[in-house]
Amino acid sequence: MSDYTPDEFVNVDETAGNGWKAETTPYERVRHVIAQTYTSIPAADIAEDALTSPKTARKHLKALADEGFAVTSAGEHGRMTYRRSPESLVVEQAVDILEHASTDELVTRIGEMRDQLNNYRAKYGVNSPEELAVERTNQMFAESESDHQNIDSETVQEWQMLRRNLAFTNAALSIANAERFVDDDLHSMETFSPNLSLFE
Structure with a gap:
């Protein structure tokens, strides 16, 4: 004991x-x-x-x-x-994406996700997962058979996740492009800087 x-x-x-x-x-x-x-x-x-x-x-x-x-x-x-802040979360996620993918891969993935979103819209006849959730709720109340009888909460969540991932990937691509332009500008300034004394 x-x-x-x-x-x-x-x-x-x-x-x-x-x-x-x-x-x-x-x-x-x-x-x-x-x-x-x-x-x-x-x-x-x-x-x-x-x-x-x-x-x-x-x-x-x-x-x-x-x-x-x-x-x-x-x-x-x-x-x-x-x-x-939402902005800090977006930047954090975008930077994480950039550590694992090239800009070419991001462009490809963005195209794929856009196609997936268009497939959701075409399949369910609505423009957003929120509209799909409303459609599902209306079906439940009506208790009737319809073309969208297989709508479930998992589909709504998958659509929301896909839309969010597309937003983060777009942000990552934007940051990558911005960094490239900044690097190019800085390089141009470094190349030009020895001549700045001409204007002093």
């Missing part, structure tokens, strides 16, 4: 949290929490998850908002709330 009492058992979550706290700065923890926050919540909630004080969390959240990583909005009783 064990001699341990309940109070002597180690709290695994607390132990892991203490390790995380010891190995990271408050800024890093706040950034980690807000990176996974997609609905607006108060600084106090973020502070609790980030193992820091609300005052410290607000300071770092302001910095993250200034950087464009977080966005703010007015919550209940005028309290500021915070969430991950």
